[in-house]
Amino acid sequence: MGLKQDSSEEHAKQNQDCFECWFPFYTFDNLSDPMEKWLSFGKQLPYDSGIDKQFLAAPIKSSVDKYQLVPEFLKVRGLVKQHLDSFNYFVNVGIQKIVSANDRIVSSVDPSIYIRFNSVKIGEPSIPRDGVSEKITPQLCRLSDMTVHSRKSYPKIRLEKKNVIIGRMPIMLRSCCCVLYGKDEAQLAELGDVDTGTTKKRIIIDSDKKGNINASVTSSTEERKSKTVILMEKGQMYLHLNQFVNKIPIMIVMKAMGMESDQEVVQMVGRDPRYSDLLLPSIRECAKHGVYTKQQALEHLEAKVKKSTYSGASSEKVFFLFFVRVRRDSFRAKCIYVAVMLRRMIDAYLNKDTMDDKDYVGNKRLELSGQLISLLFEDLFKSMIEEVKKRMDMNMARLSRSSRFDPLQYVHGDSISAGLERTLSTGNFNIKRFRMDRKGMTQVLARLSFIGTLGHMTRISPQFEKSRKVSGPRALQPSQWGMLCPCDTPEGEACGLVKNLALMTHVTTDEEEGPLISLCYCLGVEDLELLSGEELHTPNSFLVIFNGLILGKHQRPQRFATAMRKLRRAGKIGEFVSVFVNEKQGRVYVVPDGSGDKNCSILKTGSINKRCVYIASDGGRVCRPLVIADKGISRIKEHHMKELLDGVRTFDDFLRDGLMEYLDVNEENNALIALYEGKSTPATTHIEIEPFTILGICAGLIPFPHHNQSPRNTYQCAMGKQAMGNIAYNQLFRMDTLLYLLVYPQRPLLTTKTIELVGYDKLGAGQNATVAVMSYSGYDIEDAIVMNKSSLDRGFGRCIVLKRCSAIRQKYENNTEDRIIRPNREGDGAGRMQILDDDGIAAPGEIIRPGDIYINKETPIITRGPTVSPAGLPDRAYRPSIQTFKGPEGESCVVDKVALFNDKNNNLCIKFSIRHTRRPEVGDKFSSRHGQKGVCGTIVQQEDFPFSERGICPDLIMNPHGFPR
Amino acid sequence: MAKKDEPMSEGEEETEAESISESESESQSLSGGGESKGGLEYIMSLPDVPTKLPPHMELQRTRVFCNADAPIHTDTVQYSGAFAALGEDNSFRLDHFRKNFRIEVMRYSEDDMEFDMIGIDPALANAFRRILIAEVPTMAIEKVLIANNTSVVQDEVLAHRLGLIPISVDPRLFEYADNNAPNERNTIVFKLHAHCERVKGERRRHTVKANDLKWLPNGSEFLLESGDSNSNSTSKPKTHTSFSCSQDSLPEFSNNPIGFKGKLNDIIIAKLGSGQEIELEAHAVKGIGKTHAKWSPVATTWYRMLPEVVLLEEIEDEMAEKLKSKCPVGVFDIEDIANGKKKLTVARPRACTLCRECIREGEEGEKRVSLRRVKDHFIFTIESTGALPPDVLFTEAVKILESKCERVISDLS
CATH class of the missing domain: 3.90.1070.20 (Hypothetical Protein Ta0175; Chain: A, domain 2)
Known part of the structure; x- marks a missing residue:
């Protein structure tokens, strides 16, 4: 009789055998190879007639390692350069344009009196304090809450003549106005708003819900913004414009613009009989209305104009397609534009293929902070001008003026400053002048992790609502190759709508x-x-x-x-x-020519408007740099790269010498881009710099993403932002509402090129864990993990949570003020005041328990009424208004830092940073870098943990059943 | 049995089994002709009655077979009558254990040792491992009184780091503090006062290491705040410890100040920037690794079963080279035999880590090489943190196991 083993025991032993399989750490060098297989479809092999012997015999082209260009590019452009560029453009160019476009305030009472703005200038960031303006730094603002949400310093806008301050402007960190500009301090840029939306200014041919075809043009200039839609209904074409009550037959519009002859219209659209067939119903409709001449058409239009808005305005003033300039009252350009729109509509009607793809990235424009701010500024500036004008007129209308009239006294920047600040802090862009009403345009920059911050700054959110159940815009667009990250998108309702820029993407300015x-x-x-x-x-x-x-x-x-x-x-x-x-x-x-034979007549229709x-x-296009190739041979040679490494050549030199260029999504369609130099053909016009740059910042942190199931990469992109670790180099000096830091953050053992580029190896998050893959204890089902208690004892996963409490010493209208007094060391309540210093404020380093008082403040009982001298106020005129620390019971927290400063209203403000060190406990979430999250199911003593042949004991155990297959 | 000594070098088990059945039939025929004394004893005394297990069973009983897919025969047979039908008494016998149990020290240094524990049940070997990790006491810093800390290292983190520094002191000289007041028999007090001077125009850095911790044999120097000063004007001011005498007056420590030895002195506690200062007092008490890993006397300790690598057939030339290069730890060696031929030999079976590279080819591989583990032979490694030498730790572990057994016995009786 042989010895039969208990099967369950055997199973257990087998599992124990598994703990030799640690997570493998690969070396980096073999990355390019599998990537190549994965990405190579920009290339065509010469496969005309069997084997091309010459091709085979040709020496292998030595491909130049162009990797160095990527760090060089990022050195020049930076990861968030698009925001800075757009803001700098506004500050240097845009603001000047706006002011000079509206540079005169002329009194309507006496036109000889006017105010003229010569130029506009933005001063240095400063803050007025007791009448003197002090220069300020972002750190100061951050600590002193000066700028509430937007966290920006306020410099001034001055007018050169007389240097009138017309307002205070929030400044984007690291922009050319910021004190950090040009300094290579490792301080990170912090932006108040990351608001990018998409807008189109193209003829978009699309079918609406009813299946009707329509062509729409959305446009905006410095004056106004409109959307012109030409639509087709029951075979007839109409113009739809907001200013009209209902839609207008297109022929009437043409006639109103001076195209009285139907023949001319048909000629303009195209002489093809099929075009005129389709135009016929519209022409008939026009005749039915009895409109034959320009005058008749204008009268017809006037009847339809919305009376409330433009009462009595002549129809010549109805703006549509206003960006087409009307020269000398000639509407010809507009007519042609309309004709082109019509032609494309008819094309689309005849052939569905010519419909424009709404989701095509080339048709989209990103709105960056600079553009939005300039819009906002323009609106506020104009409002101010109107206000000044009204006041001027009022003053002029008065016959007897006692004092000398100075129109400049009305020019002050309160409305501009307040407007800018309000809009930025609420995020509600409600600009009537441009009919813009958008909410949530500003977001407070996520500061919970370094990668979260970077990821937030490259995010693109769509304008329209997320609740729409559409699949088109959510799908991965082929045209977003290299521009937008294919992996990084949130799950759930915003899936596919919120996107992220790829590593090398640049967003243009006007x-x-x-x-x-x-x-x-x-x-x-x-x-x-x-x-x-x-x-x-x-x-x-x-x-x-x-x-x-x-x-x-x-x-x-x-x-x-x-x-x-x-x-x-x-x-x-x-x-x-x-x-x-x-x-x-x-x-x-x-x-088919009707004869029924197979020889079909082939009719070639040049759809001209496609040509x-x-x-x-214009600004807001996404583009990326590519290496130019002549007949498939890269212009960048080995010696160029050597010069780059030696530091004699910069990225800009590559552009200037015509070795590289930026291509936007549309121009990419004219290029044949090879992924690698070795794979180029004579038809190749461009060569990619590095394949990994199609990924964004978050996806770039994943090692071997091409070995993962694709949704895992997406999960990881969302999860990488939650990783704890370092936040910024100034993390210990920050006073954020909530800050999570890891006590012992580590550099990942396995890095990717992106990790080195974004500095994740310097400001890393997470730790390298020894992981065993085995079933253990049953507390690891459903993605739970088992942790080693000794590892936790030794500091694995230990983190610091910093929370903020604050107190204000308020000033009241009767000149009284809160006071902070020396704590009572004896008597009842002394126990709760233990951590207070003699100045009545908690001392840093003290252990604070729930219920402890951290500021011994008293408020005057009478805060209104006649002015009282605060010095003479007796003790009984105050009532205590102590502030106690409310935290979870049983947590020992420590006062980390105390900061005193004056806020905007010149009240003394005290901020406390309360620190708590936590060790991982059951229920905490842990994750690998592959979208593999799990909660800690149980914590087990080291002696109960498995150990390997060489004595290694893992930090945590993952269940093999949790691995995606 | 003659075959018993060389079962490993034999080929397949089947042939062995056959030969056994032959011998059994032989013995039966012989026993038929013997005298009859009656009873089991007589039968057992007959020369042909097998008194040992057949070789393949013996192999299964004493070895784990590590096949490419999974190890088999992994259990240890505990039941005394498991082999009764085969005439083998499987009961545990103390005298046998005494006779067969051996410890052979393979490597010994100040802080780690490797020894073979032969003839012991895995449960016992594991018990020693567990006790070493979790129950042998040491001294470790438990309480840190921080007077001043302006460094970037937060107070809790600093205290945590201090706690993990191994103190080179014999914990047997101390008592558990439990809830007693800290005295010279249960507490060691260290002082740390480090300062990085501020020098103009210089960016100074100062590294605080473990040897900056100074032993205070007289106990804490920090005064208790609550003690009212007027009543105690004559007596010694109250501190955080109540030492009745100085620790260096005790014979154990008089010539042997408490501190850190060797490399432990270089453990980095914190790094100071210019102008930063740390002033604190650290109180070390006795504890066990079960409460916190800082009290664990070993960095780690583990055992593995003795590997046994058996070549089931002659492996020559190319195959020999191939197998030799496959093994990442160099278990195999090549021997030149006559006419320029080469033969594979097992040179260092102990090095085998059971990566199973050599048998990964499936059936073929398993036919050539057999990887086995000896079930009662443990290669035990102890890596001490430095408080006690590893051999002392092991004897301590044995003592703890002994006292546990005594407790069970006394509780039962």
Whole structure:
């Protein structure tokens, strides 16, 4: 009889055998290889006729290691440079533009009296204190709550003549106005708002819920913002505009703009019989209304204008497509624009493929803080001007003036300062002038972890509501390759809507349009004015569209585009100007010719309006740098990289020398981008710098993301932000409401290139744990983990929680004031006052228990009424208003720091930072770097823990059943 | 039995089993012709009646077989009558244990040792391991009185770090403090006063190490706040400890001041920036590792069963080279035999960590090499933290186990 073993025991032994499999730590070098397999689809092999022997025999191209460009790029641009760029643009250019566009306040009573703003300047960050303005630093603001939510310092806007202060401006940290600008202190930028939304200024052809096709143009300028929609209903086309009561037949609009002849309209849209067939019902409708002339059309329109808003305004003033400039009362440009819209609609009607993709990243614009602030500033500035004007007029209207009239006394910045501050602190952008009413535009920067902060600054949130049950915008768009991180998106309702920028993405700022337009004309663009409707759509000619505006047409688009690109590479025009030739050839329609035989007649329809050259210089486009390749050979050579390493060449030199350039999403469509140099073909125009840059900051921290199931990477992106560790270099001097720090944070043993780039190895979060994978004790089911008590005793997972309490010594209207007095050392209540110093304020380093008094404050009983001298007030005029510490029972907390400062109203304010050191306990959440979270199920003594052949005892045990397969 | 001595080198078990059945049938035929004295004793005394287990059973009883997929025969048979049918008495016999139990020290140094414990039940070996980790007492800093700490290290963290420093003192000379007032028999007091001077134009750094902790044989120097000064004007002022005499007057410590030895002196407590200061007093008491890991006298201690690597067939030339290179710890060696041929030998079976690389090929691999563990032979390693030498720790562990047994016996009787 053999010895049969108890099966359960055998099972247990087998499991014990498992504890040899620790989490493997791989070395880094083999990363590029699997990545290559994963990412290579930007490349085509020459596979024409069997094996190309020459190709095989050719020496392998030595690919230049371009990795060094990434840190160099980040050195120049920084991870959050897009915010700073946009803010700097506003401060340096935008604000000046706004002021000079509205530089005069003319009294309507006496036009000879006016105020003129010469220029505008932003001073140094400062704070007025007792009449003297003091320079301030962000640290001071942070400590002293000066700027409530936005945490920005306030410099002044001055007017040069007489230097009138027109307002105080919140400043973005690290921007060119900030004291930290240009200093390479390791202080991190802290922004008050991370508000990026998307807006479109393109013709978007889309079908609405009823399946009707409509074309819409959303546009905004420094004056106003509108959306023009042309829609098709029951075969007829209408214009929909907010200013009209209901929709207007399109032909009436055309007639109102001077296109009285139907033939001209049809010519402008296109002579194809199918176009005119579709236009016919609209023409008929127009005739039904009895509108034949311009005058009739205008009268018809006037009847439909919303009376409440523009009562008595002539219909000439109805703004639509207002960004198309009306030159000398000629509506021709507008007519052409409308015609192009109509044409595209009809195209879409005939062929669904020509519908624009709403979710295409190239059609989206990001709004950064600079743009939003400039909008806000403009509104407030105009309101101020109106106010000043009203006051001036009022004063002028009075006949007898006793004092000397100084109109400048009305110019003061209170309304601007207050408006800016209010909007930033509430986040509600309610700008009537631009019909903008958005909530939650500012967010307080997440400061719970370093990665959380960085991740927050690269976040993109959509404008529209998240509750919409749509799948389109949530899906991963192929066009977001390299621009937006494919992994980093939250789960749940905002899934796919909230996105994050990839590592190398840059967001453009506005660029001067005038010179670019004239350049276009110089390069052979035929002006729209000079073209007849017929000429507009001749085959082989391309429309040139500049920032959504039709400039004209060009006969040789490729040549034009090449010329523009050459100028850009040479640095003659801005590096972020994009040139995109949409060459989508006329679709091939197969029209059966009725004879029934297989030889179908093939009709080539050049859908001309698809054949456009788009030039964009507007702000908010996303773009990224790429290496230029000539016939598949990279322009960057080994010696360039060597120069870079030696420090004689910077990233900007690469751009200036035309070795690299920025491509936006549209221009990427004209490029053939190879992932690696070795995989390029003669058709390749660009080469990627590094493949890992398609990931964002959060996803870049995951080691071997390509070995993970894809949702794990998404989970990790959300979870990496919650990791405890270091927050910033100034973490111990901060007075945040809540701060979590790890006592012994560690640098990860296995780092990725992104980790080194973002500085996660310096400001890391988390610890390297020894993990055993085995079933143990039953307290580890459902992703729970078992922890080693001795590891916890030795400091594993120990963390510090810093909470803030504050107190104010309030001043009252009768000149009395709260007082903080010496604690009573004897008698009852003395026990609760043990931690107080003689000045009545808790001392740092004292252990504070729930119920302890941390400030011995007294408030005067009478705070209203006639002024009293505070010195003469007797003790009985005060009642105690002590503040006691409320914390969980049984936790021993320590007063970490005490800060005293004056707040905005010049009251003495005292902040206490209360520290509590915690060790992990049952129920705490732990996670690996692969979206593998679990709660601590039980804590077990070390002697009960498994140990390996070499005596290693793990810190925690994970259940193998919890691993995703 | 002649075969017993060389079972490992034999090939497959089946052949062994066959040979046994042959011998058994032989013995039966012989016993038929013997005299009859009657009773079991007589039968047992017959020369052909097997008094030992058959070799394959013996192997299963004493060895764990580590196959590529899982180890088998992992249990130790406890029941005394488990092999009664085969005539084997499996009961535990003290004299046998006494005779067979051996300890062979393999490596010994100041703070770690490795020894073989042979002829012992795994439960007992494990008991020693557990007692060493959790129940052998040491002295460790439990209470820290901080007078001043302006360093970046927070008070709690500083106290925690101090607690984990091993103190080189024999804990047997002290009593458990329990709830007694701290006195010279249960408390060791250390003082730490470190300061980093501020020098203009210089960024000074100062590292506070364990040897900055100074032993105070007279107990605490910090005065108790609550003691009213006027009544105690004549007597000694009250401090946080109540030492009746100085510890260095005690014979144990008179020539042997308490402190840290060797490398323990270099343990970093904190780093100070210029102008920062730490002033504190640390009170060390006796405790056990079960309460907190700082009282554990060992960094770790563990055992492993003696590995036994058996080549089941002659492995030569290429295969030999292959197997040799496969083993990451160098268990195998190559021996030159005649005509330029090479043969694989097992040179260092003790080094085997059971990675099973050599048998990973599946069936083939398992036929060539057999990895086994001897069930009652333990390679025991103790890594002391430095308070006591490892051999003393082990004897302490034995004493603790002894007292536990005595307690059970006394409770039962």
